[in-house]
Amino acid sequence: MPPPTSDPFELVLWENVAYLARPAGRREAFELLKRKVGTAPAAILSASQESLEAVTSQGILKSTFAGKLRESAEIAIDAFGGDLESGIRGSLEDAKRALRFFPGIGEPGAEKILLFAGRHPLLAPDSNGLRVLARLGFIREEKSYSKTYAASRSVAKSLPAKPIILQEAHLLLQQHGQTLCRRSSPRCDLCPLATECAHSLATEAADGSLLPAKSRRGANGKPARR
Numbered sequence: 001m002p003p004p005t006s007d008p009f010e011l012v013l014w015e016n017v018a019y020l021a022r023p024a025g026r027r028e029a030f031e032l033l034k035r036k037v038g039t040a041p042a043a044i045l046s047a048s049q050e051s052l053e054a055v056t057s058q059g060i061l062k063s064t065f066a067g068k069l070r071e072s073a074e075i076a077i078d079a080f081g082g083d084l085e086s087g088i089r090g091s092l093e094d095a096k097r098a099l100r101f102f103p104g105i106g107e108p109g110a111e112k113i114l115l116f117a118g119r120h121p122l123l124a125p126d127s128n129g130l131r132v133l134a135r136l137g138f139i140r141e142e143k144s145y146s147k148t149y150a151a152s153r154s155v156a157k158s159l160p161a162k163p164i165i166l167q168e169a170h171l172l173l174q175q176h177g178q179t180l181c182r183r184s185s186p187r188c189d190l191c192p193l194a195t196e197c198a199h200s201l202a203t204e205a206a207d208g209s210l211l212p213a214k215s216r217r218g219a220n221g222k223p224a225r226r
């Protein structure tokens, strides 16, 4: 599901609104923030700690993340005069540097905000999407997350350089990683990509079967019994 906004400052808030909340809880927190507090920097700064914590309590560390919402508002006002839209109008590198002033926003987070704000055609995969790209064999999994992430930029270059298309690709990779291609026990037996997937084919070979997972399914699409 896409983020609930394309406004750059709201996307910063979206990253900080409910730490480690379930997706539905995070959306609920964001809706509550909009409804009860407002998402303008000045509105957040004038809100009580209690009302900010009512929002961030959808996740863990409610007090810390209420502080991060407040800190985000302060940065938006002090560094960008309350207008982050204008603050990220420069080059990609300048825009990323600007976004990284905010709490919880590293380079992948900054790229994701620029993607969903429709500003730059980036893929910006999250950890789920990155895992899918590595397992499919589009990139090599490196020891450091940042190196693996950097490798994903070459995949983006093979797609049309349009934010709307790359947003779709980002969301599809994310969904695939959250549902079938989970970190532990990926459901290769149900995956339509199994016959093309480097990880699945390697697992099949290691299992001693030359047949890819897909071809071992029964007529109902479920794994066939051996």
Ligand code: SF4
Pocket: 132, 135, 136, 180, 181, 182, 186, 187, 188, 189, 191, 192, 193, 194, 195, 197, 198, 199, 200
């Ligand atoms: S076949 Fe398995 S490892 Fe490959 S993309 Fe599908 S679920 Fe992931």
